[in-house]
Amino acid sequence: MFDEIDIHILEILQEKARIPNAEVARQVGMAPSAVLERIRKLEERGIIEGYEVRLNPACFHQGLSAFVQVETDGTDAQTAAALAAISSVQEVHQVVGPDGFLVKLRTADHTTLAKILRQIRPLPGVRSIRTQVVLETVKETRRVDLAEHNGNGRHS
Amino acid sequence: MFDEIDIHILEILQEKARIPNAEVARQVGMAPSAVLERIRKLEERGIIEGYEVRLNPACFHQGLSAFVQVETDGTDAQTAAALAAISSVQEVHQVVGPDGFLVKLRTADHTTLAKILRQIRPLPGVRSIRTQVVLETVKETRRVDLAEHNGNGRHS
C-alpha cells in the first residue's frame, strides 16, 4: 500500500502538517514534484483523510471533558444519530456489551455539562446514563505509530 | 482574545488546514499579509496549537478501538505515565470517581488488544480494569464549535 518514503512523508506531516512541500522534499531527499505526486496519491487512496488545525479547547470555553456511558434498549441507529447531533458531543462509539454507547463530550463547565446530560437522558432508546467527568487529561493524541510500518518496528 | 475575522480564519483552517494562506485571505476578503499576521498571532498566543494530518487508521493496522476503565489505588502519577507510554494508547484521562483512569486504545485486532490489556493489568497502582470494545464509531471529531464565538451563536 505504501513504502518507506511514504511513511517518512507521513511522519513529517504528522508532526507539522502545514510546512511547505518543498521542505518535506528536502527532508526526504527528493525532488519537490515527486513528493507532491506521492502526497496526492496518498490523498486519493484515502490514506490521508485531510488536514486539521489543532485548537486549544480552553480558549473556546471547552475546558471540561466528560465521558457518558449510554445504556440503550435496542433503538440504536436513532439514538446514535441523536447523540451525534449534539454539538458538544465529540465522539459516539457503539460498544460491545450492555452499555450501548460511549460518548465523549466537551463543554465549558459543569453547568453546561448538566444541561447536555438533561438533553441526553430523554433521547429515544436511552435507558440510563452514567457520567465520568475528566479531572485531567494526561495524554490525548491521534497519531498513528508509523514506526511499525517502517521496518524498524518496535511494538508498544 | 479574538474577533470575528479570527473566528472566520479558524473556521476555514478547521475545514482544510493545508489550503494556501492566499486562499484564506480571499475567503475573508483581506490582504494575504494581514491574514498571515493574524494566523501567526493565533499561533503565538497558543490558540492554534498546531496542524495535523488526519490518517485513515484502517490503513495502518489500527482498525480496532477500545476503552479501558482502569481502577487504581492512589499511585496515580506513575500509573498515568505508564499508561501514556504505551504506543497503542491514544488517550489517558484521569476521571472523578472510583475508576482512576479512562484509557482509549487503538489496535490492529483482538489479539493485539489482549496483549495490551495483559500489559496494563500488572502496572503499578492498577487494581482492576474493565474493557469496552468499540463495535462502530458513529462520530469522532475534534472540531470546536466556533459559531458560538461568532455572534450567531446557537448552542448544542
Place this chain on the structure above:
DNA sequence: TGACAATATGAATAAAATTCGCACCAAAAG
C-alpha cells in the same frame, strides 16, 4: 530482451509566502 507501468528528475512558469514601509484608526497621554 523488450514492452509497459510507475515513478523520479529538472527546468520553466504560475502562484504563494514573506518582508517591509506606509497609512489608518482608536485609545491613552499630554
Place this chain on the structure above:
DNA sequence: CTTTTGGTGCGAATTTTATTCATATTGTCA
C-alpha cells in the same frame, strides 16, 4: 483638543514554493 502610541491593514517588491510537463530511470513480466 492635539499628540503620541500601539495595533492593524495594505500593497509593492522579493524570495520561495507549487505545479506542470517533457524526459529519464527503474523494475516487472512475458
